[in-house]
Amino acid sequence: MSNHNENIAAHDHHGEHGGMDKKGIWKVFFILLALTALEFLIALGFVHHWGIIQKGVFLNIIYIALTLVKAYYIVAYFMHLKFEKPGFIIVCSVGFVLIVYAIWLILVEGNFLLGAFQSHPLFPNN
Amino acid sequence: MSTTTVSQLDKVKDGPWSGGKSPWNLEYGKIMMWFFLVSDAFTFSAFLIYYGAQKFAQPTWIDADKIFQSIPGIAESGQPLVFVGIMTFILIMSSVTMVLAVDAGHRNQKNEVVKWMLWTILGGLAFVGCQAIEWTHLHHQGFWFGRNPATGLEGEAIVEALAPYFTKDISYTAALQFSNLFFTITGFHGFHVSIGILLNIIVLCMTLNNTFERRGTYLMIEKVGLYWHFVDLVWVFVFTFFYLI
Numbered sequence: 111m112s113n114h115n116e117n118i119a120a121h122d123h124h125g126e127h128g129g130m131d132k133k134g135i136w137k138v139f140f141i142l143l144a145l146t147a148l149e150f151l152i153a154l155g156f157v158h159h160w161g162i163i164q165k166g167v168f169l170n171i172i173y174i175a176l177t178l179v180k181a182y183y184i185v186a187y188f189m190h191l192k193f194e195k196p197g198f199i200i201v202c203s204v205g206f207v208l209i210v211y212a213i214w215l216i217l218v219e220g221n222f223l224l225g226a227f228q229s230h231p232l233f234p235n236n
Numbered sequence: 237m238s239t240t241t242v243s244q245l246d247k248v249k250d251g252p253w254s255g256g257k258s259p260w261n262l263e264y265g266k267i268m269m270w271f272f273l274v275s276d277a278f279t280f281s282a283f284l285i286y287y288g289a290q291k292f293a294q295p296t297w298i299d300a301d302k303i304f305q306s307i308p309g310i311a312e313s314g315q316p317l318v319f320v321g322i323m324t325f326i327l328i329m330s331s332v333t334m335v336l337a338v339d340a341g342h343r344n345q346k347n348e349v350v351k352w353m354l355w356t357i358l359g360g361l362a363f364v365g366c367q368a369i370e371w372t373h374l375h376h377q378g379f380w381f382g383r384n385p386a387t388g389l390e391g392e393a394i395v396e397a398l399a400p401y402f403t404k405d406i407s408y409t410a411a412l413q414f415s416n417l418f419f420t421i422t423g424f425h426g427f428h429v430s431i432g433i434l435l436n437i438i439v440l441c442m443t444l445n446n447t448f449e450r451r452g453t454y455l456m457i458e459k460v461g462l463y464w465h466f467v468d469l470v471w472v473f474v475f476t477f478f479y480l481i
Contacts, residue, residue: 194262209281223293
């Protein structure tokens with residue numbers, strides 16, 4: 111077993127399958143920082159301070175899109191998945207199709223419950 | 237062993253999946269760490285999807301801008317998102333120092349690995365500390381598992397207790413669901429961060445002990461690194477769904 115590990119480690123060394131150097135790491139960091147800063151600019155600036163954008167579906171889509179971009183950078187570069195063998199990338203990511211399906215199913219279900227079983231008191235906020 | 241004749245059958249068994257070699261060129265433990273993280277991602281997805289479903293099922297919901305307003309030691313209220321912004325920055329930063337530790341491990345630079353691991357652990361501790369402060373703050377306001385500021389009150393007093401946290405209509409149930417889900421999900425995430433810190437400390441000790449130097453590879457740093465980045469990844473989603481939306 112240990113022999114096997116060393117073989118892979120040795121292969122890793124002269125293989126250098128497109129990993130990242132220090133410059134690349136900091137570049138990804140600044141991309142993540144910029145995306146987070148953009149989220150804060152939207153939330154604190156455009157929504158809270160200047161009141162240009164209202165909270166709603168449009169804004170949520172922007173936030174989720176930014177989140178997914180950030181997730182891509184973390185998984186692909188920090189977790190190094192982009193540089194693994196295609197077979198492994200597929201094995202690790204294909205299951206999330208089910209998550210997309212679950213999001214759709216369960217949010218539809220939640221939306222149905224809004225109309226179906228509401229017996230909780232609501233107080234107007236003034 | 238000359239290669240004069242190879243039968244057709246033997247030739248067929250020469251592919252990456254025919255055995256005898258590692259088709260993904262990954263070590264077993266690293267593959268298993270990935271599979272664990274995929275399953276863990278499903279768990280967190282389930283939590284966050286349930287949070288979304290509750291939001292869809294309630295006619296009104298707590299306004300995140302109104303509940304997360306304090307910066308400990310600086311401002312008691314009126315500063316939405318600033319403190320969680322600091323927390324997010326800390327976690328991204330500690331993710332970067334982790335990649336730098338992995339990178340130093342590839343070059344077999346023991347001292348550099350130790351340096352970056354120490355920064356990573358420090359970042360993790362700072363994050364958990366911030367979360368503890370945030371939890372304490374919300375607990376003082378009356379939020380906890382199974383309770384919200386209006387628990388035990390009647391009639392008009394409920395409205396009075398919950399009005400500061402809602403922009404739209406006020407609902408005791410929505411506040412309760414928010415409270416439960418906030419503490420469950422950030423708690424589960426904080427638990428992961430704590431485990432991550434523990435793993436980081438263990439591999440730091442192993443590095444100091446020259447275990448990896450003798451082994452000839454710093455692969456273990458990479459595996460723990462994967463877990464640490466996953467914790468950061470989950471926070472990206474928790475941050476969006478609890479604090480932004």
